[in-house]
Amino acid sequence: MLIYTNGGLSIGLGHIMRTLLLASKLKEIFNIVFVSLNKNNFISGHRLIKDSCFELVLIDKSEDIIDINSNYLLCDDCMINDDFFTYSKKYFEKIICIDDECVLKYYDVDILINPNPYAKELQYNTNIATKLLFDYQFLRDEFYKKIPIKIRPEIKNILLTLGGSDDKNLTYKIISIILPFIEKNNITLNVVIGGAFKFKDELIKIRHKNIVFFQNPVMSDLMVKNDIGICACGQTVYEFLFLKIPIIGIVLSEDQKRLAQYGSDKNILYYAKNIKDIAIFLEKSNYNNRLNMQYSMKSYKKYEKLEKIIDELL
Structure with a gap:
């Protein structure tokens, strides 16, 4: 499973932290590889992923993710554009998106996760087969x-x-x-x-x-x-x-x-x-x-x- 996320200067580390938490639950089942943009602003996020002992692949632009072989893609990034999922879909068996804001015109994904209490109030435009998961929270076991x-x-x-x-x-x-x-x-x-x-x-x-x-x-x-x-x-x-x-x-x-x-x-x-x-x-x-x-x-x-x-x- 590829986990595409970014974090560091200007946008914080929240997306990195919650995908690391999810990865810790999934690593026994999936081979987890993190993917992030190769930007100096995100160095602290890259360091956090490596310190958590996960493999990290750096790419120059989000579209480059299709060149990495994997069945599943999980995306938690607030900077992707409207075409990203549709563009990526033919390269992956399943695409999962973690989204907080419903800013895209269309979410062409298999699973959509929003952990916020207002999730059901948002008007997501998805394909008919998209599974919506709005009843989960990213809390550590402690x-x-x-x-x-x-x-x-x-x-x-x-x-x-x-x-x-x-x-x-x-x-x-x-x-x-x-x-x-x-x-x-x-x-x-x-x-x-x-x-x-x-x-x-x-x-x-x-x-x-x-x-x-x-x-x-x-x-x-x-x-x-x-x-x-x-x-x-x-x-x-x-x-x-x-x-x-x-x-x-x-x-x-x-x-x-x-x-x-x-x-x-x-x-x-x-x-x-x-x-x-x-x-x-x-x-x-x-x-x-x-x-x-x-x-x-x-x-x-x-x-x-x-x-x-x-x-x-x-």
Whole structure:
């Protein structure tokens, strides 16, 4: 199976992370080969794939994927054009697409996966034989072993995590914005530094009694110790959501806006449209509104475990 995906500077590592998770479930059945564009912006994504011990083939343009021999193609990429799947279909026995946004005019694929809660509201144009899989979530096994948190009257711990990369040094900027609130209320701010953080060295040099930095933590263990999570509106939202932790979400790329707005409308997260909004929300946050957010989360549908996708692929 070929897995075509890209991630790195400007677009983050979310697509890489979730396809690696899926690949870990499929590697016992399929010979997995990752395919990615040979661009300097994606070096951190390439490194992540290699560090996960999967074979990686670099190509100059997406159409070159037909030159790699395989029966199955799984694509998780937000930059493909409308003709990509139809062009590729005659070269593969089965094509699987992971898509969040429904931006293409036509999805000429065998299986279409959208793990987002708004998936069924999107008007996908597919061929009549396309199987739609909208009831699966890309969660690591560690999360299924955790019990959702209990809302405490006072905020003691806040977790800030922006995923694997942070090109604009937003982590530092957010810390600066919310530090007065952290100090005033003697809150511990737990900050995760991703492996591809461009300004990692600058962050590590920060010394403050209320700030603790983590690199490569077991995320579920760290998350359940916190009363609020601050994250980008990508995969991490679902991890916080599964643990029923109130969320402050920010948008780092265009394809995160739909989840941010949906989450805001359903009161499963607070959509901070700029980083100053984070501090404003924290100042206004109280026991009742955090309790109400968690109550809204309880109506969130529990999705099937990822292993069940294997049966669908077969």
